[in-house]
Amino acid sequence: MSYEYITVASDEAVGVITLNRPKILNALNLQLINELVEAMEQFDHDPSIGAILLTGNERAFAAGADINEMADASAVEIMKRDQFAVWDRMSRISKPIIGAVSGFVLGGGCELMMNCDIVIASETAVIGQPEINLGVMPGAGGTQRLTRAVGLRKAMEMLLTGDSISAKEAWQYGLVNRVVPVEACFSEALKLAKRISRQAPLAVQVIKKTVHKAEDLPLQEGMDYERNSFYLLLASEDRKEGMQAFLEKRKPRFTGN
Numbered sequence: 044m045s046y047e048y049i050t051v052a053s054d055e056a057v058g059v060i061t062l063n064r065p066k067i068l069n070a071l072n073l074q075l076i077n078e079l080v081e082a083m084e085q086f087d088h089d090p091s092i093g094a095i096l097l098t099g100n101e102r103a104f105a106a107g108a109d110i111n112e113m114a115d116a117s118a119v120e121i122m123k124r125d126q127f128a129v130w131d132r133m134s135r136i137s138k139p140i141i142g143a144v145s146g147f148v149l150g151g152g153c154e155l156m157m158n159c160d161i162v163i164a165s166e167t168a169v170i171g172q173p174e175i176n177l178g179v180m181p182g183a184g185g186t187q188r189l190t191r192a193v194g195l196r197k198a199m200e201m202l203l204t205g206d207s208i209s210a211k212e213a214w215q216y217g218l219v220n221r222v223v224p225v226e227a228c229f230s231e232a233l234k235l236a237k238r239i240s241r242q243a244p245l246a247v248q249v250i251k252k253t254v255h256k257a258e259d260l261p262l263q264e265g266m267d268y269e270r271n272s273f274y275l276l277l278a279s280e281d282r283k284e285g286m287q288a289f290l291e292k293r294k295p296r297f298t299g300n
């Protein structure tokens with residue numbers, strides 16, 4: 044499959060997707076998002092892939108939705124495009140998505156970052172939701188995921204001022220996992236993605252899904268969901284292999300069954 048606005052590769056069991064519209068800071072037009080989700084779904088269905096790494100370039104992860112594409116479109120046109128439906132598909136990807144972000148991570152770029160399960164940020168990352176400066180607001184989760192990630196007051200400040208925060212501040216608020224020098228960002232993220240891709244595939248996917256339930260469900264329902272997921276994994280071959288390998292003091296050989 045060939046893409047215009049992204050590049051796709053694999054490294055061991057990691058599927059690597061790079062946003063590739065560098066001239067306009069990886070602005071997210073509809074085609075780019077469609078290509079991105081298509082590539083993610085392909086990796087999701089590929090049994091040789093255990094984790095997905097999503098990145099941009101040093102200057103920008105993504106500077107937001109493509110303003111050219113939105114500037115003249117009417118509300119009805121944008122509604123009919125139903126452009127956020129494809130974002131919903133992204134949140135149903137079952138394998139973990141590791142983000143490696145540098146430079147501008149703005150608007151839809153920040154929302155894309157928040158779709159990642161783990162984020163390694165460069166010291167150079169500048170993260171924010173500047174939509175208010177354009178007279179609009181986020182539409183792909185910026186008010187919801189940011190508030191869950193950093194808390195109401197910080198989210199309110201970022202969304203109402205449009206001011207960006209540094210990678211370090213994002214880390215202090217738990218919005219990114221780790222801040223590293225720009226030259227180490229991709230390799231750190233790849234190392235982490237490779238580690239995760241070697242874990243038992245079913246456990247990885249069930250844990251991802253169950254952790255996300257913590258954002259949606261009341262605690263007791265979440266606990267019930269967790270317990271049922273736990274029982275489900277007990278039925279897997281990999282559970283037998285994992286426990287047997289521990290007892291035999293050897294490395295497990297997980298098969299995803």
Ligand code: HXC
Pocket residue numbers: 066067068070071106107108109110111147149150151152154173174177180181182183
């Ligand atoms: C289209 C964009 C763009 C964008 C940058 N460019 N961001 N084009 N959409 N979101 C283009 C510029 O027009 C310019 O093109 C080139 O990229 C380089 O950008 P400069 O502005 O020259 O670079 P710089 O001075 O370094 O400033 C970088 C910047 C600024 C601070 C990131 O570009 C900026 O403020 N961009 C807009 C950020 C933003 O508002 N994002 C939110 C979008 S709304 P030319 O042709 O002049 O070289 C949104 C809604 C989300 O995301 C809804 C869900 C999808």
